[in-house]
Amino acid sequence: GIQVEQSPPDLILQEGANSTLRCNFSDSVNNLQWFHQNPWGQLINLFYIPSGTKQNGRLSATTVATERYSLLYISSSQTTDSGVYFCAVDMNRDDKIIFGKGTRLHILP
Amino acid sequence: GAVVSQHPSRVICKSGTSVKIECRSLDFQATTMFWYRQFPKQSLMLMATSNEGSKATYEQGVEKDKFLINHASLTLSTLTVTSAHPEDSSFYICSARRFGRGNTEAFFGQGTRLTVV
Numbered sequence: 001g002i003q004v005e006q007s008p009p010d011l012i013l014q015e016g017a018n019s020t021l022r023c024n025f026s027d028s029v030n031n032l033q034w035f036h037q038n039p040w041g042q043l044i045n046l047f048y049i050p051s052g053t054k055q056n057g058r059l060s061a062t063t064v065a066t067e068r069y070s071l072l073y074i075s076s077s078q079t080t081d082s083g084v085y086f087c088a089v090d091m092n093r094d095d096k097i098i099f100g101k102g103t104r105l106h107i108l109p
Numbered sequence: 110g111a112v113v114s115q116h117p118s119r120v121i122c123k124s125g126t127s128v129k130i131e132c133r134s135l136d137f138q139a140t141t142m143f144w145y146r147q148f149p150k151q152s153l154m155l156m157a158t159s160n161e162g163s164k165a166t167y168e169q170g171v172e173k174d175k176f177l178i179n180h181a182s183l184t185l186s187t188l189t190v191t192s193a194h195p196e197d198s199s200f201y202i203c204s205a206r207r208f209g210r211g212n213t214e215a216f217f218g219q220g221t222r223l224t225v226v
Binding site for chain 1: 153200204213215220
């Protein structure tokens with residue numbers, strides 16, 4: 001099956017810093033999404049981005065489908081950005097969604 | 110935006126009893142829903158795909174008789190953990206996909222934290 005690898009596994013930054021999270025996938029995908037899991041376990045949809053670039057406030061994401069990777073950028077980090085960021089993909093519209101292992105981000109005040 | 114609601118958010122049950130978890134798509138119909146399990150500090154692992162009007166598809170290693178899935182309508186899927194044991198304690202989370210104009214975005218419920226004592 002398709003493999004999804006996220007890096008780095010852990011990231012500790014000072015408030016105000018910028019960060020880049022990476023997601024590599026082993027095969028062509030139909031869909032790619034980025035999520036933020038908050039301390040209560042809720043998965044928050046950040047981006048639906050099978051290809052191209054999107055921006056939402058301090059967050060932006062880029063997926064280069066031909067090279068099988070996606071990047072999530074967080075600028076001017078805040079302590080509320082702390083948590084786990086997951087990349088998830090599927091290979092076709094009716095297929096199951098497979099998650100990477102996540103990047104655990106900790107923003108220090 | 111699309112909302113998927115999961116209930117209950119937290120449940121404690123005695124060993125040997127059964128627990129039912131509901132997953133509803135509130136503002137769209139979902140012919141397919143997904144059930145995941147997450148252990149502490151780990152990723153989400155797919156347990157099964159719930160199909161409206163037909164049997165669920167289980168991932169390898171997931172016991173069908175222990176984790177009963179019923180997708181009774183286009184907006185409701187249930188997961189029943191039967192004869193629960195302490196090793197079934199985990200965070201269970203459901204997902205539904207909204208289809209439209211080439212978009213197949215997945216949305217997730219709030220999750221259910223199950224503790225078996």
